[in-house]
Amino acid sequence: MSQMMEMIEGSFSFVENYNIFEDINFSVEKGDVFCILGANGTGKTTLIKCLNGLMKLNSGKVLLNNENLYSLSHAEIAKNIGYIPQVHTSTFPFSVLDVALMGRSPHLDLFESPQEKDFKIAEESLKTLNIYHMRDKPYTEISGGEQQLVFIARVLTQEPSFLLLDEPTSHLDFGNQIRTLDIIEKLAKDGLSVVMSSHFPDHAFMSANKVAIMKEGNFIDVGTPEEVITEENMERTYGIKVKIVDMGDRRACVPLKIK
Amino acid sequence: MIKWKITDRMAAHGVSIMVLLLIPLIFLFLFSFLIGRYPISPQDVFLVLSSKIFPINVNIPPTLDTVIFQIRFPRIMAAMLVGAALSVAGASFQGLFRNPLVAPDKLGVSAGAGFGASLAILLGTGALIIQGFAFVGGLIAVSLTYIISRTFKGTSMLTLVLCGIAIESFFGALIALSKYVADPFLQLPTIVFWLLGSLAAVTNQQLLFVAPPIIIGMIILLLIRWRINVLSMGEEEAQTLGIDTRRLQIIIIVCCTVLTASSVSICGIIGWVGLVIPHVCRIIVGPDHKVLLPASIIVGAIFLLIIDDISRTLTTVEIPLGILTAIIGAPFFLYLLRKSKEVWA
Numbered sequence: 300m301s302q303m304m305e306m307i308e309g310s311f312s313f314v315e316n317y318n319i320f321e322d323i324n325f326s327v328e329k330g331d332v333f334c335i336l337g338a339n340g341t342g343k344t345t346l347i348k349c350l351n352g353l354m355k356l357n358s359g360k361v362l363l364n365n366e367n368l369y370s371l372s373h374a375e376i377a378k379n380i381g382y383i384p385q386v387h388t389s390t391f392p393f394s395v396l397d398v399a400l401m402g403r404s405p406h407l408d409l410f411e412s413p414q415e416k417d418f419k420i421a422e423e424s425l426k427t428l429n430i431y432h433m434r435d436k437p438y439t440e441i442s443g444g445e446q447q448l449v450f451i452a453r454v455l456t457q458e459p460s461f462l463l464l465d466e467p468t469s470h471l472d473f474g475n476q477i478r479t480l481d482i483i484e485k486l487a488k489d490g491l492s493v494v495m496s497s498h499f500p501d502h503a504f505m506s507a508n509k510v511a512i513m514k515e516g517n518f519i520d521v522g523t524p525e526e527v528i529t530e531e532n533m534e535r536t537y538g539i540k541v542k543i544v545d546m547g548d549r550r551a552c553v554p555l556k557i558k
Numbered sequence: 559m560i561k562w563k564i565t566d567r568m569a570a571h572g573v574s575i576m577v578l579l580l581i582p583l584i585f586l587f588l589f590s591f592l593i594g595r596y597p598i599s600p601q602d603v604f605l606v607l608s609s610k611i612f613p614i615n616v617n618i619p620p621t622l623d624t625v626i627f628q629i630r631f632p633r634i635m636a637a638m639l640v641g642a643a644l645s646v647a648g649a650s651f652q653g654l655f656r657n658p659l660v661a662p663d664k665l666g667v668s669a670g671a672g673f674g675a676s677l678a679i680l681l682g683t684g685a686l687i688i689q690g691f692a693f694v695g696g697l698i699a700v701s702l703t704y705i706i707s708r709t710f711k712g713t714s715m716l717t718l719v720l721c722g723i724a725i726e727s728f729f730g731a732l733i734a735l736s737k738y739v740a741d742p743f744l745q746l747p748t749i750v751f752w753l754l755g756s757l758a759a760v761t762n763q764q765l766l767f768v769a770p771p772i773i774i775g776m777i778i779l780l781l782i783r784w785r786i787n788v789l790s791m792g793e794e795e796a797q798t799l800g801i802d803t804r805r806l807q808i809i810i811i812v813c814c815t816v817l818t819a820s821s822v823s824i825c826g827i828i829g830w831v832g833l834v835i836p837h838v839c840r841i842i843v844g845p846d847h848k849v850l851l852p853a854s855i856i857v858g859a860i861f862l863l864i865i866d867d868i869s870r871t872l873t874t875v876e877i878p879l880g881i882l883t884a885i886i887g888a889p890f891f892l893y894l895l896r897k898s899k900e901v902w903a
Contacts, residue, residue: 351798377800384798390656390790391845401788405800412784412848457799 301364302329302460302492304350304380309359311342311349319345320516322359327461327509332483332493334503334524337513338537343496344385346513347463350494351380363461377405381454385465387446392437395449399424399434402456417456424455428482444475451482462486464495468502480506500528500541500552512536528552572849575842579856583638586863590634593867596625628762634863635769636760640821641831641862642855643772647814648832649839649854650779653786653847654810655715658840662818662832665722665811669729670699671822676736676749688752689764689823696819699729704811715793715807754878755826757866768820775813775820779851782809786847828862830883834891835861841894861887 303326310321319342327333335343348354350361352368361368363379381402399421403413413421425431428448433441438449447467454462467483468476476499484506487493497503503510503524510527511518514536520527533541533552540555591603606626609616647662655664663669674695678688707721733753740746785806789796793803821828838861839853865882 353794353797373797373802374800377798380798382798384795387795388792390658391653391840393787393845397787397846398791401791401799404785404788404796407784409785409806410781453799 302490303327303362303364304461304492304494305362306350306356307360307362309346309349309356309361311345311354312357318357318516320513323518325509325511325518325521327492327494329460329490329492330487331509332487332495332507333509333511334507335494335496335511335513336498336500336503336528336536337496339498341513342516343513344465347382347465347494347496350463351382352376353382374405377457377459379459380461380463381457381459382463383447383450383454383465383467385469387450389439392439394435395430395438395441395452396421396425396434398438398449399452399456402453402458405457420458421452421456424452427455428452443470444472444478447471447475447479448482451479455486460491462491462493464493466496466498469498476502477505500533503528504550504552525550572843572852575849576852576856579842579853579860583856583860583863586860586867587634587638590637590863590867591626591630593870594625594630596621598622598625602626632760632762632765633757633866635765636757636824637862637866638859639765639769639772640757640825640828641835641858641860641865643776643817643821643858644828644832645835645839645854645858645861646776646779646851647817649836649847649850650783650786650810650814651832652836653790654807654814655719656790656792658837659833660719661829662814663726663827663829664719665703665815666699666725666729667696667815667818668822668827668829669726669733671696671819672753672827673729673732673736674698675752675823675826676733676740679745679748679752680736680740682745685759685761685764686767689767692823693819695729696822697815699725700811700815700819751878752826753880755828755880755883756876756878757825757869758876760824764824768824771816771820775817776855778809779813779817782806783847783851786810786851790847825879828879828883830880830887831858831862834887837891838894841897 305326306323309323310318312318323346325333335346337343345354349356352373355369363371368376400413400417402421402424403417407413407417422431422434425434428451430445430448430452433445438446441449464483468479471479480502483493483495507524509521510524511521512527512532519535520532528543528550530541530543533539539557542553542555544551544553588603592598592600602622603626605616606618606622608614609618644662651660651662651664652658671692674691674693675688677695678691703718703722703725706725707718710717737746737749740749785801788799788801789803789806796803818832835858836850836854839850839857843849843853865879865886868886869877869879869882
């Protein structure tokens with residue numbers, strides 16, 4: 300089965316006659332990492348939420364493997380699409396394993412509880428991310444970086460083919476940002492399709508193979524990171540001057556001081 | 559055998575704690591038959607109870623049979639059912655609203671039930687009608703809360719709670735009004751005493767009406783209890799994990815409302831149990847609703863049984879339960895809070 304997610308002429312508005320974004324087209328295939336860049340408040344989060352039905356487009360459509368996304372149930376969507384929100388507020392101190400195990404919920408019926416098979420999958424995810432040793436710790440008492448790994452483990456336990464990440468690096472320290480990007484890259488190599496938003500053009504260079512820049516409700520440019528992340532585009536998007544440096548194996552985007 | 563151990567370790571873990579909690583409950587259940595003005599020996603209790611289960615022929619004095627089956631049995635059963643119902647409803651509501659400070663009457667069920675009962679007392683009806691009015695009043699209040707909250711745009715759990723607060727105080731005012739117009743010598747004391755909560759007058763017949771809804775409500779909550787974990791991570795996150803959050807929320811609200819309305823309808827408003835027992839259980843078994851809900855059922859039953867035993871023995875005139883639960887529960891809870899810092903994060 301082909302693995303593809305498409306948005307066709309997607310528009311969204313909270314109030315009439317004012318679109319957050321309009322006429323957006325893109326598609327993501329197996330192994331893609333699609334990174335959406337853009338200034339604060341341009342609608343990146345809203346766009347991502349439209350991709351798994353948390354919000355619904357006002358016009359246009361989202362196709363998941365050629366099926367209309369909005370005709371699928373929550374469980375059917377969740378079996379295919381994993382999502383890690385930008386912020387999580389915790390209430391109860393569940394153990395790390397219990398949180399990872401929640402990824403099994405789309406695969407279980409209303410009255411079902413996780414069985415041995417589900418525990419195995421959750422534990423496997425923890426092992427993949429090297430956090431198996433903290434499975435019994437309350438997830439509220441570990442560091443932000445470790446918490447992000449727990450949420451990635453939960454998404455892996457969900458066994459989706461698509462992964463939506465809303466600014467996955469925004470609350471992490473320098474090292475954990477790079478480690479998270481590395482994990483995303485590996486997941487894509489294993490066959491996941493990733494859509495993520497980011498504030499860091501550099502992160503797109505490091506992990507993405509497709510980049511879009513969102514501005515005033517439109518994609519002003521879409522293409523490979525090298526095509527899209529240019530000095531002109533960055534100035535247009537963020538209003539600051541940058542220098543694109545070739546470092547041999549990849550490029551980097553370095554901001555310059557505002558005079 | 560070994561396979562069973564591995565295949566359901568979570569259940570196995572839960573089961574051992576449940577057994578540990580069940581032992582004191584069974585002991586208390588039997589012990590409670592001995593308490594009261596009419597002296598009954600442990601042998602008598604054992605003999606009478608087993609004669610009902612096994613077809614043995616023993617000569618039981620009718621007074622003994624009456625005291626055990628008409629007076630003490632309904633009271634003990636009601637204490638256990640109500641304690642269990644209120645605390646499991648509290649635990650579920652705290653998960654639903656992601657807030658450990660929520661009690662099962664957050665959506666106005668107790669106030670509605672209280673007004674239903676007051677109205678029935680004003681109309682001069684008997685115990686069963688009062689019970690029916692209370693039950694229906696509770697359901698009406700929560701339905702109003704839910705329907706009104708649905709008319710707002712962007713319905714969140716917060717809107718629901720705010721509507722609940724409004725409905726609660728509205729029915730609270732209606733209760734006050736019925737007290738105000740009640741006959742101060744005949745009806746007012748009845749209303750006041752009813753509202754404070756008591757199990758003294760519970761009959762087997764009343765028990766028969768509330769036991770089925772309470773048991774069904776509990777079974778449904780137990781069946782969906784793992785999903786309450788997922789729901790408590792937040793509505794949006796639960797949705798992205800494939801949960802039909804609207805449906806799950808309605809199931810929880812309906813079950814908790816039926817449990818609380820049934821409880822209030824036979825013994826009046828008993829606060830504190832639904833708020834505090836879930837906390838006590840979280841200290842014992844942790845936050846996982848898979849274990850927390852069954853634990854709340856057992857500990858809730860134990861707690862209210864102890865409170866009712868105390869209420870029966872402490873003074874010649876019974877102290878209303880609603881007063882005792884707070885007087886005994888509050889210091890006990892503070893003590894526990896002090897002993898264990900990690901109640902919630």
